Amino acid sequence: MGPVIRPGRKRSEESRQAILSAAADLVGEVGYAGLSIEGIAARSGTGKQTIYRWWPSKADVLLEALAAKADLHIPIPDEGSYPADLRAFLAASFALGRKPQVIEVLRALMAEAQINPAFGERFRTGFLERRREALGVLVERARTRGDLPPDPRPGTVADLVFGLIWYRVLATREPIDDALIDELVSLLAAG
Amino acid sequence: MGPVIRPGRKRSEESRQAILSAAADLVGEVGYAGLSIEGIAARSGTGKQTIYRWWPSKADVLLEALAAKADLHIPIPDEGSYPADLRAFLAASFALGRKPQVIEVLRALMAEAQINPAFGERFRTGFLERRREALGVLVERARTRGDLPPDPRPGTVADLVFGLIWYRVLATREPIDDALIDELVSLLAAG
DNA sequence: ATTTCGAACCGGTCCGTCTCGGTTCGTTTT
DNA sequence: AAAACGAACCGAGACGGACCGGTTCGAAAT
CATH class of the missing domain: 1.10.357.10 (Tetracycline Repressor, domain 2)
Known part of the structure; x- marks a missing residue:
């Protein structure tokens, strides 16, 4: 009795990557205050709606960009002491x-x-x-x-x-x- | 060779107090994000320019309001130990x-x-x-x-x-x- | 068929500057 | 002493610009 799922267009991984890297680049250039959703959309070659559809705010975009860019794995080392x-x-x-x-x-x-x-x-x-x-x-x-x-x-x-x-x-x-x-x-x- | 003092109307202490207390009240009601210069001006019964003339940003207004409201004296006690x-x-x-x-x-x-x-x-x-x-x-x-x-x-x-x-x-x-x-x-x- | 896509377009809020007429000062002139 | 003057202030608000959050559209992908 799972929900009836009608297939549709899949989410564009290309757009996702473009948005994340555009956000990472822009925040380095104009700072967080100067960063805007519109700017990210323009730089990434996507539409604003594509961003609003998948992220609640520009901060969430940056958080995911940070996690994507660098490896955010949290180590728990065991060196013996x-x-x-x-x-x-x-x-x-x-x-x-x-x-x-x-x-x-x-x-x-x-x-x-x-x-x-x-x-x-x-x-x-x-x-x-x-x-x-x-x-x-x-x-x-x-x-x-x-x-x-x-x-x-x-x-x-x-x-x-x-x-x-x-x-x-x-x-x-x-x-x-x-x-x-x-x-x-x-x-x-x-x- | 002191500075040339130009005569003019003195700064209104009444307006200053009204702006500070309006800012303190408003930030408790609408939060920092909801706080605006226009809102402070309206609540305090002053003009926006009066605020811009004396404070660089709403954060500076709040900082002064905080310092004015509560005693921000920093003690250096000497209790002996x-x-x-x-x-x-x-x-x-x-x-x-x-x-x-x-x-x-x-x-x-x-x-x-x-x-x-x-x-x-x-x-x-x-x-x-x-x-x-x-x-x-x-x-x-x-x-x-x-x-x-x-x-x-x-x-x-x-x-x-x-x-x-x-x-x-x-x-x-x-x-x-x-x-x-x-x-x-x-x-x-x-x- | 259904969903995503890029793009364009609103309505609304706030910023920061500017203008306006009017007010309060200190200074200068009479 | 009294009046005139000019500077900096005041409240109020208009203005252009930026950005937000949301909507709608046709096209494209699956």
Whole structure:
């Protein structure tokens, strides 16, 4: 008793790719504020309706473009010790953030998440919380191995890590580099 | 050789107050996205030009409204010990954040700071860095007293504190309450 | 047959600038 | 002292431009 599905024209993968790469290019040229659906449509050679049909907002287009462009796989490394695991996790997570354009997009998406509640929910559950949980798994494993003292509250380590990273990105604008990895590892894996 | 002072009508303090309180009221009713210069002008009974003459953007109006409404004095308490000082600093800093409307405005301003570069510079230097420096003074005093081990990098403590706070506000949306104060104090004043 | 596609076209909102007549000052002249 | 003057302000609103979100169209693909 499945629904009667009448076949129709399939979604154009070509248009999808064109839209995503046009969005990624444009945001690097004109910034997030200067980015518009109309601009994406014009650059990609598609129509506005094609974009509105598949994405709720320009922020969602950018989020998918970010996920498509770079590999957003979240690693949970097992190097044998907590400091090594943490270092490997951070190094893999920062691979993206080396490019200023990616940081620019991340800042814009975090900003949009504050202004647009619906996108905020998608951004939190689909992006932020995934990373938080991945780091949580890593920490929990170290804890059962006895590499780490018990947590005052579940998720404290992850909140400290991502808090410091996002504060750098959003507020102080210091670069995301190897020195930050060293600092985080020494702060959280020493005591 | 002082500046040549041209006579003219003085700035209306009445209009300034009306604009600030109208902005504060409106942002609580329609949210930051729904807030507009035209709306502020209409609600305050002033003209758009009067607003554009004195503030570069609606975010600047809100920032001044926030500073005017609540006392934004940044305390540097001296309770005799580092944990007590830190606790007093956090308690005073969080006094504002108890109201959800204030949090809403802070989130919007941080978002705007990411999108509007000129306002971002003002927000960082005039708001964020002031708090960072205040906490830095407090930490440095504790360090010279020997209450705290030397810092791997200047400002590490402040970055951890404000990173965790802002990450809560922007990402996890957990409340800013006394439990957070306890957590921060035990995390940073114990080791 | 059904759905997607590119394209064109609205109605509406807000921005940022500008203009207008009128008001409040400090300065200058009488 | 009193009046005239000019500068910067005031509220109100018109204006062009940009963009949004949605609709409709014929053509194309399956």
